[in-house]
Amino acid sequence: MDAAAWDAKYAATGAGLLWSATPNRFLVQEMEGLAPGRALDLACGEGRNAIWLAAQGWQATGIDFSATALARGRAAAAEHGLAVELLEADVVAYEPPLAAFDLVAVFYLHLPAAERTRVLAAAVRGLAPGGVLLVVGHDLLNLTEGVGGPQDPALLFMPEDVVREACDGLVVEKAERVTRPVETGQGTREAIDALVRARRPEA
Numbered sequence: 001m002d003a004a005a006w007d008a009k010y011a012a013t014g015a016g017l018l019w020s021a022t023p024n025r026f027l028v029q030e031m032e033g034l035a036p037g038r039a040l041d042l043a044c045g046e047g048r049n050a051i052w053l054a055a056q057g058w059q060a061t062g063i064d065f066s067a068t069a070l071a072r073g074r075a076a077a078a079e080h081g082l083a084v085e086l087l088e089a090d091v092v093a094y095e096p097p098l099a100a101f102d103l104v105a106v107f108y109l110h111l112p113a114a115e116r117t118r119v120l121a122a123a124v125r126g127l128a129p130g131g132v133l134l135v136v137g138h139d140l141l142n143l144t145e146g147v148g149g150p151q152d153p154a155l156l157f158m159p160e161d162v163v164r165e166a167c168d169g170l171v172v173e174k175a176e177r178v179t180r181p182v183e184t185g186q187g188t189r190e191a192i193d194a195l196v197r198a199r200r201p202e203a
């Protein structure tokens, strides 16, 4: 989907959010014990994760190409009195400041493999020594055994794809499938996500 299609998807929810106001559970889980620093959230959507990070003391920047999503994020950050930098850009072309971030988060960004690899390479270039790359998205297995998410296998990935594409020179701390409950019309089902957490070694 291009920026116009994503923007239309956000606009279609009217005054409501497309996603939740609360942060992703795996972000909260993985940040436990990590000292706040500078964080970059690529494809930040309505900013739920960047806003939560700012509330935890992180200096957070989010990038997305949907102006509607970003406007919602700015409004929510202002409502909470939080400073969050939300920038409109295509993450496939975006080049973060080199070695500047203690955390680069990429949550539920589903692109063809070549584009995903470019985004992840840029994400890694943005990592400061000791910085953490955290990638979470719908796992390929979710298509057949989970619920929700993109239905095109070419847009899905597995933890080992992220490790192969992006983690050369990083210390892989986690590369695993994780599940989360999703309420559906037929009751609660489990969605299957891929989660990779990798750290740039200290210089």
Ligand SMILES: C[S@@+](CC[C@H](N)C(=O)[O-])C[C@H]1O[C@@H](n2cnc3c(N)ncnc32)[C@H](O)[C@@H]1O
Binding pocket: 001, 006, 007, 019, 024, 042, 043, 044, 045, 046, 047, 048, 049, 063, 064, 065, 066, 069, 089, 090, 091, 092, 106, 107, 108, 109, 110
């Ligand atoms: C499923 S949403 C996830 C949003 C957010 N990461 C979250 O977890 O709440 C995917 C987001 O990726 C953004 N996106 C997709 N392709 C993009 C691109 N090439 N550049 C910037 N943003 C992109 C969309 O606008 C959308 O906000």
